[in-house]
Amino acid sequence: MRVRRVPQAVAATAAVALLVTACGSSSSSKGASATSGAAATSAAAAASSSGGAAATSAGTASAGAASGAAPASGAGFVPKLSGKNFGGKKITIWTSLDQPVIDGLSAKLDPEAKAEGINVVWSKVDNINQAIIAKVQANAAPDIATLPQPGIINGLATKGKVTALDSILDIPGLSKSMTAGTLDVSKVNGKVYGLMISMNVKGLVWYPKAAFTAAGYAAPTDLAGLDALTAKIKADGHTPWCVGLESGTATGWPATDWLENLVLKQSGLTVYGNWINHTVKFDSPEITKAATEFQNLTFPSGNTLGGQKSMTSNNFGTAGNPMFDAKPGCYMYMQGSFITGFFPKAVQKALDTQVGVFGLPPATAGGANPVEGGGDTASIYKDSPAAEEVMRLLSATSVGLTAAGNGSSFISPHKDFPLSAYPLKTTQTVAQVAYAATGFGFDASDAMPAAVGSGSFWKEMTNWVSGSENLQSALKNIDSSWPAS
Amino acid sequence: MVGNVIGAVVTVVAGIGAALLLYWIFNKFAESLPGVWEDRVKPYLYVLPAFAAIAVFLIYPTVQTIIDSFKNDDSSKFVGWKNFSTLFQSSDFLQTLYNNLLWMIVVPAVSIILGLLIAILADRLSPRSEKTAKTIVFLPMAISAVGAATVWRFMFAANPPGEAQVGLQNAIVTGLGGSPVAWMQQTTLHFNSLLLMVILLWGQVGFSMVLLSAAIKGVPTETLEAARIDGANEVQIFRRVIIPQISGTIITVFVTVLISVMKIFDIVYVMTDGNFNTNVIGVDFVNQLFTNFQNGLASAIVVILLVAVIPIVIYQIRTFKAQEA
Numbered sequence: 001m002r003v004r005r006v007p008q009a010v011a012a013t014a015a016v017a018l019l020v021t022a023c024g025s026s027s028s029s030k031g032a033s034a035t036s037g038a039a040a041t042s043a044a045a046a047a048s049s050s051g052g053a054a055a056t057s058a059g060t061a062s063a064g065a066a067s068g069a070a071p072a073s074g075a076g077f078v079p080k081l082s083g084k085n086f087g088g089k090k091i092t093i094w095t096s097l098d099q100p101v102i103d104g105l106s107a108k109l110d111p112e113a114k115a116e117g118i119n120v121v122w123s124k125v126d127n128i129n130q131a132i133i134a135k136v137q138a139n140a141a142p143d144i145a146t147l148p149q150p151g152i153i154n155g156l157a158t159k160g161k162v163t164a165l166d167s168i169l170d171i172p173g174l175s176k177s178m179t180a181g182t183l184d185v186s187k188v189n190g191k192v193y194g195l196m197i198s199m200n201v202k203g204l205v206w207y208p209k210a211a212f213t214a215a216g217y218a219a220p221t222d223l224a225g226l227d228a229l230t231a232k233i234k235a236d237g238h239t240p241w242c243v244g245l246e247s248g249t250a251t252g253w254p255a256t257d258w259l260e261n262l263v264l265k266q267s268g269l270t271v272y273g274n275w276i277n278h279t280v281k282f283d284s285p286e287i288t289k290a291a292t293e294f295q296n297l298t299f300p301s302g303n304t305l306g307g308q309k310s311m312t313s314n315n316f317g318t319a320g321n322p323m324f325d326a327k328p329g330c331y332m333y334m335q336g337s338f339i340t341g342f343f344p345k346a347v348q349k350a351l352d353t354q355v356g357v358f359g360l361p362p363a364t365a366g367g368a369n370p371v372e373g374g375g376d377t378a379s380i381y382k383d384s385p386a387a388e389e390v391m392r393l394l395s396a397t398s399v400g401l402t403a404a405g406n407g408s409s410f411i412s413p414h415k416d417f418p419l420s421a422y423p424l425k426t427t428q429t430v431a432q433v434a435y436a437a438t439g440f441g442f443d444a445s446d447a448m449p450a451a452v453g454s455g456s457f458w459k460e461m462t463n464w465v466s467g468s469e470n471l472q473s474a475l476k477n478i479d480s481s482w483p484a485s
Numbered sequence: 486m487v488g489n490v491i492g493a494v495v496t497v498v499a500g501i502g503a504a505l506l507l508y509w510i511f512n513k514f515a516e517s518l519p520g521v522w523e524d525r526v527k528p529y530l531y532v533l534p535a536f537a538a539i540a541v542f543l544i545y546p547t548v549q550t551i552i553d554s555f556k557n558d559d560s561s562k563f564v565g566w567k568n569f570s571t572l573f574q575s576s577d578f579l580q581t582l583y584n585n586l587l588w589m590i591v592v593p594a595v596s597i598i599l600g601l602l603i604a605i606l607a608d609r610l611s612p613r614s615e616k617t618a619k620t621i622v623f624l625p626m627a628i629s630a631v632g633a634a635t636v637w638r639f640m641f642a643a644n645p646p647g648e649a650q651v652g653l654q655n656a657i658v659t660g661l662g663g664s665p666v667a668w669m670q671q672t673t674l675h676f677n678s679l680l681l682m683v684i685l686l687w688g689q690v691g692f693s694m695v696l697l698s699a700a701i702k703g704v705p706t707e708t709l710e711a712a713r714i715d716g717a718n719e720v721q722i723f724r725r726v727i728i729p730q731i732s733g734t735i736i737t738v739f740v741t742v743l744i745s746v747m748k749i750f751d752i753v754y755v756m757t758d759g760n761f762n763t764n765v766i767g768v769d770f771v772n773q774l775f776t777n778f779q780n781g782l783a784s785a786i787v788v789i790l791l792v793a794v795i796p797i798v799i800y801q802i803r804t805f806k807a808q809e810a
Contacts, residue, residue: 242645249758306645306665312760313643313667322648329647451777462760466670477577481777483558 076397076416077177079170082389086117089386093120094145096128097376101198101410104403112393118386132381136161141381144390146197150185151447153379157186157193163380164191168388169395177397181269181370181440182413186377194377196413197394198403201359201434202336202372202443203261208323209356212331219358221365223265227296233331234302241297241304242330243311244319245465252458254316255294255465256445257372258334262290264370266363269439272370276447278482282475291464291471299465305330312466317342324354334360336373337430338409352425359433370439374446375413449483456481507534547791554784568785581764584678588749588765592682592689593742597735599686600693604701605723607694619698623691630688634755637684641668641756670761678763684752689745693738700734701727733808740801747794766790 091113095102106122113120125131128145129152135141136156147153156162165171171192175183179199186194205226207217215236220226233240245254264272267286274280275287298304304311305322320339322329324347333339340351347354362369378394380387393399397417403410404421411427415435419428434440445453456478464474511530515523557564572578603622607615625633642652646664650656655665671677704727712722728735750767753759759768766786774783 249754251758251760305647306643309667309670310643310645310665312670314645322645325647329645451779455772455777459760466761468670468672468762483779 076414076418077170077173077395078397079173079392079395081116081392082385084116084385084389086386086389088117088119089384090119090121091144091384091386091390092142093122093378093390094125094128094132094142095122095376096125096148097146097198098409099124100406100408101403104406104408104410105197105399107406108399108402109390109393113390116389118390120390132156136381143382143384143387144378144380144394146376146378147194148374148376149446150194150377150442153186153194153377154188156381157188157191157379161381162193163383163388164193165195165380165391166191168380168391169195174395177414177416179413179415179434179440180437182375185375185440185442186379194379195391195395196375196377197399199373199375199411199413199434200337200409201411201430202257202374203264203360204335204337204339204357204430204433205360206320206323206333206335206339207331207356207358208328209354211328212356215331217331220361222361222367223262223293223363225365226361230297230303230332238328239302239305239330240332242314242320242322242333243298243304244314244316245312245462246315246319250454250458251312252460252462252465253445253454254335255461256457257336257443258294259287259290259461260441260444261334261360261372262293263287263444264372264439264441265360266290266293268368269370269441272441272444276444278448282478283472287475288471291475295471308465308467312462337411337427340426341409355426357426357429357433368438369436370441371434371437372441372443373434374443451481451483452478504534550784550787550791553780554788556781556784558779558781560780564781568781569789572782572785572789577764578769580762581759581766581769584675584763585747585749585765587675587678588682588685588746589743591679592685592746593739595682596686596689596693596742597697597739599690600697600738601735603690603694604698607698608701619691619694622694625688626691628688630685630751631755633684633688634752637687637752638756641680643667643669669757669763672762675762677757677761681752681756681763684756685746685749689742693742696734696738697731700731704730733804736804737801737808740797740804744794744797744801747790747797 102122110120182196220229230240271286299308320333397414400412411431422428445457460474460478463469515527553560607618640653643655643665650659669677712726753765753768757763770783770786773779
């Protein structure tokens, strides 16, 4: 009897052991991260105290840094540096930028910082939004971090966890240098908490260059012109648009981009901002008007390759590729600046000759023309003179020169950035679209509460486009899904 | 890294050691009791850790979920029945329930019918071909539902007309001169939901076939021979002789498949994420919790699912006991 019980006892023992291990390992890892955070803090404190003592050969170092900061062309914003030497102080920058962009920025920034005795360490962090919140709560934040979601910076700034940049950076100088509106994306109570260091542009219309120009089409100057161009391409027996909204469990987001861009163009930044905080309802005339414009452009039979139904089954990444068929499947594809990475390899190799691009036109030619985009915004989470100095270095127009030239996706948010620094003509055009903007609208769905921004907004747009729901009830459903609090 | 590994090893050794020590102490304690009490108490002591584990990991979360279903979106205050009334007033959620009901009606029934058919037909093959046929039917069981759904995406994929059709079904349709169909958007009569069910059936039929086949082989040949001598034809033998003798297995398979269908999640999540009116309770729950951060609604959905599953589980346990007796 005793012997037969042994296997059962072992099994039960193993089960209990597993439980104990699970609890044990999670608590031990927590302990480890807490201690490593504490270690980092004390190390930083030690470094900053030694940095104060070692600020002696300041003059020569800052002269070297200043000459390094000035771009070759002499144009652009040049920050006023402190002129100190920080004696080997280590500054950590967390970022989720693409590795080539990090490499480019680091190649330019690190030597400049080194000349002032600052040792910059770049650290690529996945899931940076969650990570930064956790680290800030644990008082183990990095000196500087760049976040793709300004909403998170603003939330932390409201709690006093981010350092305001107004007294650190030359804000009036920067506002002349930077793309309109980019300093406003992380503004809380009139103070600037974030400096955009890399941007991307949305609302771009891509077209197959050769076929498009051969047919005599040209970029429109207002939205009526876009309607006319669509009608003209259709009258010529071609298909004007490709649309792809499928994106796995995120299906529908490209439709929200369409709507956001059109709201921005038709109704301007104020309505756009009020839409984000739901004082302008989805059901309002402004949003309905934008949706109707999208509908007029793409829903009618013959306007979109594969028709309305195929829009929700085409993947956003590949939906534009029929443009590059021998006989183009469509002539226009609206998507952000990142989409070039999804084009067929052969097209990517000869991007400038194969692909043309223009920004969605303003409502009236020459009128207000805000542009939708995104970007990575740097903020100080652990203030120190050296961290402030690195922010000043990051604010220089020239900081992006290497990143722009090394084949990365980098676009500088400085409108005085020399276009010639972008090796590709396509990137120059995209940058120009942003630099000529009269305002900058950060992606609205990213800024809305998650239940809407990545929930009902995507789903209801998908339902509407696939034809299983009409526009009115789709917009009403989004409104009713807005969280109560 | 090395530190982590050493830490893990130490915790495992310490954990097993502690558990062994616990059982050893229990054992000693029981043995210290006088006479019959040792045998009376010992089983309970041995069961205690497992029972504690169930209480902590099953009963506690269940109770917590039920409480949360009466709270608001971040579980900070009670809102009464509001979550449930919101759900039952939403036409989307009623459609979701309807879809679940469709799944529950179609999938278990069809998997029994197909499983039975394949089992009977395979029974008449030579042993070698029977093994091969059954292996092929059973093979999809080895694929996870997420993997199966990803594979089936290529079956149903639709590209615009004029483009190369990656999807098998649309390759056939366009090959015959038709224009490509967006299969996942065919909402008429819930056709797209039926197509999703095909994926689950593809994976589940093997399971019911194996169990039913074993049951059919267990039917005593004497009863079949007696029926043949009495002049019954094959259909009559199947309906009057075989079915009554395997009805227990049929019910078991039916209920097992039914419970797994009620919890259906992965296939719908991967294929459509509940778009195009294919939503089911499992997907709705995940989206409410992890996309919309609506803890209250998500808990309420789980409670509804729980209430629906309980009677079936009770029925299953009863039939199982009846069969054992």
